[in-house]
Amino acid sequence: MALSVLAGLSILVLGESHLTISGSLIESLHDELNKQGAAVHSIGACGASAQDWLVKKTVDCGADRVGTGKAVVRGPDATTTPISQLIATDKPDLVVLVIGDTMASYDKEAFPKTWAWQSVTNLTKAIAATNTRCIWVGPPWGTPGGKYKKNDVRVQLMSRFLSTNVAPCDYVDSLDFSKPGQWTTTDGQHFTVAGYKSWGAAIAKAIAASDSAKAVAKTGAKPAAAAIPAAPGARK
């Protein structure tokens, strides 16, 4: 059996509450990446948007999981950790960001585009400054309504926005992984275990197929020349 592109890679996964709940991506995505031979560190912080990973910020809940160990779930003492500090400590080959639902303003009439642009670019610049490859995973379809007022129109807008604003990170469009409403949610936004299993498997597959993963692969895979993005450090 051929080795996965991810074999031997160190991967840091950061995200929102989709990485904090038991049975969520902190299990499904983390396990999929582990299975492919990557050394994985996943951190979830409830409600954290892109800019919150530039500072240490207290959040309502969180989780942290390293390798094949169990996730350490935290309550109101949970915090984010600045991305520069995490990268300096973990020295990952790849950073994977699962951030979207915390920035879409589902319950507001207007999408805060300027705020989102500032937040997203501040985080991608901070990662690029370390010359670390990154992959941004956008939000999936939810179930319209619920406590978060998630809706199909806004999640599409958020995904389109991220697809053109996360460079030099690669973008993974989670909307391609299912049909609207296909994965059952508990509150319109968070999935049942089955949904997280499907989402996690699809993300892991997309990561393995990404140019970023191929560029840092230790198994000989390389991205197509035309698809290689500019060296992160070259970007202002």
Add this chain to the structure above:
Amino acid sequence: MIHLSSPLRRAAIAAALLAAPFASHAADVALYPTGPSEDSSFVRFVNTGDASISLEATGSNATLALPPTKPASDFQPVAANKALVGAFLLGTQRAPINVTVKPGEFATVFGLVSAKGELSTKVVRELPEDFNALRASLAFYNLDSTCTQAGLKPAGRDVALFENVPNGEAKRRFINPVALSVQLVCAGKPQGAPLALGSLAPGQRYSVFAVPATGGTRAFFTNDALTN
């Protein structure tokens, strides 16, 4: 007063961070915010003249110098829908500033000096339609009433980057991130020498300003940096 730093913006975002419990399939997780209550807003100040002017914030000792060598400040985050009050100063002249920025807006407050040396204020607003990390974003501001049919062309080429920008207005567009020099055009005629913008970077935003000058209209350029 004019706020020269970002605490109000951060406070607005913090105010949006409401929390309430909900039940998930496996554990209780706090209901978290999905974005701020209000979009971010920014303001910057630009000196269009060839003499140094300064900016004074009402109700504080905060001042900001705008010398001709650095005529444009960075964009500074401000609270939306709250009046920013102050004045531009040139010698003994004061030009009052009273600007309210809407959510998502980038406002540029110009300190204008007329041919007679009179100081005045002009506000030009941009509400970006889109952002793009793969392309450069270039704006052209026309601040000279004598420059009709104002536009920019790539130097040495008869192709319009911008055309017919009215006095007191701005237009913005995405362009490929390449090295670029531009030629200011008024009423179809080139004004001054081409202006080298250098290598434009993807994801960055830039502005070219057309302003009154002795013997015509001159152009200058700035990177639309944000103060974090």
